[in-house]
Amino acid sequence: MDVVETQAGDVTVLAPGGRIDSVTCKAFEEQVMARINGGTTRLLVDFGNLDYISSAGLRVLLMAAKRLKAAKGRFAICAMKDHIREVFEVSGFAGILDIQPDRDTALAAMG
Template structure:
């Protein structure tokens, strides 16, 4: 972890079963005062609409708190979901963890 950047790296799937724990983890970071959050999706193989809702909720909450949320390392299938949903136009998505850390460190 670089500086005060918090990293969350979910594995496997984010869906109706795993979503509540992921949501709790992410929102606890934001509500606890974290203002630079990296969601590293390198080990994510599937995200449902429930998972997309959680990411959007986290992004909105972080923006309201004056912080930044960045996603990175989306595999082609996950990237396509973000593209089709239009989330790639409203979220900061970078190709690698290093690029995301550099981007967050600059703020």
């Protein structure tokens, strides 16, 4: 798992690649929390290069959503592959997180 970070206006975009599993979720959590603790209030997670996520990765996303909701910020996830989208639906996360089809649509919605 590696994470590519870019800034698009006032939105911070984190794009993890590969696998977010029970082990690599810790590195992902550190990256996400470092941004939020550093004052980022508009965070987009781009899943375009992500092939795998487990419940440990969902936990990190939930934590980020809670923190940014409390900070009156914005949090969204975009560009999910179909098999990952299904995990969000089965877990009920599709109904409580802001999921956008692609990066441009997400940035427009968050801007």
